[in-house]
Amino acid sequence: MSTDTFDAAAIREITALTEKTRTLTIVPLDNTAGIAGVPDRIMIGVRAGEKPEVVDLCGVFEGYREHPRRKVGTAMALSLDSFIALANRHKTGETAVFAKTEWRAPSLTAVVDYHGRNSETESGAVAVGKPDWLKHRVAYAYPLSDDWKIWVERNGQPFSQADFAAFIEDRIADLASPTDAERTELEQAFETKVAPPTDLLRLSRGLQINVESKVKNIVSLQSGAAQIQFEEVHSDSDGQPLTVPGIFLLQIAPFASGARIRLPVRLRYRKQGGAIVWFYQMYRPDQFITERLRGDIALVAEATALPIYEGTPEAA
Numbered sequence: 001m002s003t004d005t006f007d008a009a010a011i012r013e014i015t016a017l018t019e020k021t022r023t024l025t026i027v028p029l030d031n032t033a034g035i036a037g038v039p040d041r042i043m044i045g046v047r048a049g050e051k052p053e054v055v056d057l058c059g060v061f062e063g064y065r066e067h068p069r070r071k072v073g074t075a076m077a078l079s080l081d082s083f084i085a086l087a088n089r090h091k092t093g094e095t096a097v098f099a100k101t102e103w104r105a106p107s108l109t110a111v112v113d114y115h116g117r118n119s120e121t122e123s124g125a126v127a128v129g130k131p132d133w134l135k136h137r138v139a140y141a142y143p144l145s146d147d148w149k150i151w152v153e154r155n156g157q158p159f160s161q162a163d164f165a166a167f168i169e170d171r172i173a174d175l176a177s178p179t180d181a182e183r184t185e186l187e188q189a190f191e192t193k194v195a196p197p198t199d200l201l202r203l204s205r206g207l208q209i210n211v212e213s214k215v216k217n218i219v220s221l222q223s224g225a226a227q228i229q230f231e232e233v234h235s236d237s238d239g240q241p242l243t244v245p246g247i248f249l250l251q252i253a254p255f256a257s258g259a260r261i262r263l264p265v266r267l268r269y270r271k272q273g274g275a276i277v278w279f280y281q282m283y284r285p286d287q288f289i290t291e292r293l294r295g296d297i298a299l300v301a302e303a304t305a306l307p308i309y310e311g312t313p314e315a316a
Contacts, residue, residue, distance in 0.1 A: 023048055024055060037131070071112065072135040079257075080296060083108055083140035084303045094132065097308040099297050103289035104152070105141070108300065111313045112136040134316040143256040147174055151250065155282050164278035165207035168200050175200060176251035176262060186264055192246025195267075199245055206242040214274030244269065250282070254289055261288050 024045045031040050045055030071090070077083035087097065087110040096114040100107045113136045116129030144152075151174070159167060177196040178186065186194045195203075250263040264283040269276050301308050 026057070070133065070135070072133075074137040074139050077138060077140040078143070080108075080140060080299070083110070083138060084300060086110075086138040087112075087300075087304045087306065090136065090138065091304065091306060094129075095306055096313070097300060097304070097306050098313045099293065099308055099310050100312055101290055101293050101310055103286040105144075106289065106293055107142060108140045108296075109313060110138040110304075110306065112138065114313070134314060137313075137316075142254075145253050145256045145258070147171075147252050148254045151252065151282065152285070154280075155285075156279055159278040161207050161276055161278065162211045165204040165211065168204035172197055172201055172204075174250055174252050176249045178249050182249065182262070186247060186249075190247050190264075190266070194264075195245030195248045197248075199243070200248055203242060203244060210242070215271060215276055247283075254292070259292075261292060263288050 024047050026043055026045055028041050029044050031038055031042075043057060045057050045060075047053050047055055075086050077086055087095070090112045091110070092112060094114050094116050095110060095112050097108060097110045100109070111134055113132040113134060115131050115134070118129045119127045121127050150171070154167070175197040178194045183194050245267060247264055247266050250265050251260050252263070253260045263285060266281045266283060267278075268281060269278050271277075297308050297310075300306070
């Protein structure tokens with residue numbers, strides 16, 4: 001046999017061996033173990049040769065996808081109407097809405113691909129609902145108004161007399177006069193006088209006049225209010241001792257571009273040496289915000305026909 005003949009045969013043999021080694025065969029793989037959550041059969045690639053291997057075919061096809069395998073991501077709605085519209089656009093038979101009713105940071109979250117419901121079989125056994133990915137969501141974080149954030153931030157915080165006088169005058173537009181019914185209810189509940197905005201404005205101006213004065217005396221009135229006398233300039237602009245109401249009414253929209261609520265606010269002070277430290281306490285803001293949220297929850301439930309749960313969904 002000539003060298004050329006030997007070389008040609010060797011080349012053919014090597015080529016055949018190489019082709020055999022590189023050949024990829026696609027074969028079915030059955031889920032005979034009954035593993036939950038995977039298909040009954042998948043197709044895999046098997047590469048023969050001295051070191052056989054299984055080839056994942058998913059990676060081969062991924063680059064040719066015309067659309068993703070499933071919907072993922074969180075859409076952030078900027079209004080309640082948009083949240084409802086997006087939830088209706090994407091909802092399935094298993095979509096669920098979660099309402100976080102914590103008054104400082106309320107929110108709504110629709111989990112489009114939520115876990116399936118459990119059901120009861122004819123024999124009375126419980127069929128566990130199919131788990132899902134929890135990867136597709138619609139969220140609405142209630143946008144708190146700037147005015148509301150200012151009142152919440154300073155709630156319970158001490159003011160100097162000058163700072164408190166300036167604060168009340170700057171925020172006078174946020175205050176409201178009580179109705180007759182509100183006045184009766186609040187004065188009975190708190191046993192003190194409810195001040196209209198004009199009284200608060202008069203108080204702030206009186207405090208400004210007496211800002212450098214020392215407190216001479218504080219007298220509690222039968223109405224539950226108090227009168228403050230100052231040593232140096234012991235009068236307001238009308239020459240009378242300052243009357244301090246025990247409570248006033250805040251009328252403000254907690255959420256940007258939202259409806260206003262009316263919230264009682266208790267006016268507090270304490271004497272420190274010859275001066276007074278002022279602060280206010282919003283009365284049960286959580287109750288008023290929660291009441292507003294429950295109205296929105298009912299609206300969303302009616303508009304989307306989806307189940308709503310108070311709380312937060314599981315982490316995806």
